[in-house]
Amino acid sequence: MAAPSSEQVIESQRQDWNRVAGGWEKWDRFFDEQMAFLNHRLVADARLRSGMRVLDLGSGTGYPALLAAQAVGSTGGVTGIDLAEQMLEAAGRKAASLKLSNITFKTGDVTTLPFDTASFDAVTTRFCLMFLPEIPKAVAEIVRVLKADSWLSAAVWSAPERNPYLKIPIDIIKQFVDIPPPDPSAPGIFRLARPGDLVGMLQQAGFVDLSEYEFLGDVRFSTADEYFSSLMDIAAPIQNLWMKLTPTQQTEARQRIIQTTAQYQKGSAIALPIAVRMIAGRKPG
C-alpha cells in the first residue's frame, strides 16, 4: 500500500486529535498535574523571561503554552498553533479560567507557519513534532520565524522500551492483530525517539548550542482502570490501534493491560515510567 501523502497525514492528524479533544478536557486536571514538570523544563530550556513573544507548536489543550504565558507576563505574549480546532477551544477555555489575556490560539499547520519572518523570541513544543510528515520543513519554518539569538525547546517521546506507559497497550494490542513494524521515517509516537534524530535536523538547519537528554519520570494512577481509561481517552494513535480489535478482543486485551500494570504498583499508586527526549537549540545571532 502506498504511503499516505503529507496532506493525508495532516488531515488524519486533525481528525484524530479533534476526536479525543473531549477526553483531554475530561482528564485535564490529572495530566496537567502529572506532566507539569515537562512544561517547566521546556520553559526553562527556551530561556523564557518577561516581555518575550513565544510561539508554541502543536499546543493541543495548552501545554506548555499556558505556562509560557505565565512566564512572559503581561508585557509578553504567547501564540499557540495546532491543527485541531477542538483541542484549541479547550485551551482557550483554560486560558480564560486562568485569566490569561496574553495568549492566543490559532489553527494551522506547523510545516507552513502563518507568521512573519523573525517574529518570535522563542519557540516551544511538546509531543507534536513526531507527528509531522515533513519534519525538516517544519524545522526550516521554526528557524524562519525565530529572531536571531533565540531558543527552541522541544519534547518528544523517547524509545518504547523506556515508556511502559505507552508500550504496554501497544504490545498487548499486537497480541491480537497483525500490526506491521512502523516505517522508522513515518510519522508516529516514536518517530523522534532515536538519540540524535531531531538534533541532527536542527544542526542541519543552522541551530547551535544544541542539547539533548532523556527526562525520566512516571505517571501515577490510583487504579489500573484509571490508567486504562485515561490513556484510551487521550492517546489518539493508540485509540486507532484499539479500534482494530473486535469487542471480544477488546475485553480480553483490557484485562491483560490491567494485569500487566500490577508489576508497577508503588505503595498505593501504579507508577508507569515515561522517558521524554528534551531537545534545545539556539538560532545563532
Ligand SMILES: C[S@@+](CC[C@H](N)C(=O)[O-])C[C@H]1O[C@@H](n2cnc3c(N)ncnc32)[C@H](O)[C@@H]1O
Ligand atoms: C499529543 S498532542 C500534544 C498537545 C500538547 N502540546 C501537549 O503536550 O499536551 C499532539 C498535538 O499536535 C497537533 N499536531 C499534529 N500535527 C500537527 C501539525 N502538522 N501542525 C500543527 N499541529 C499538529 C495535534 O493536533 C495535537 O493537538
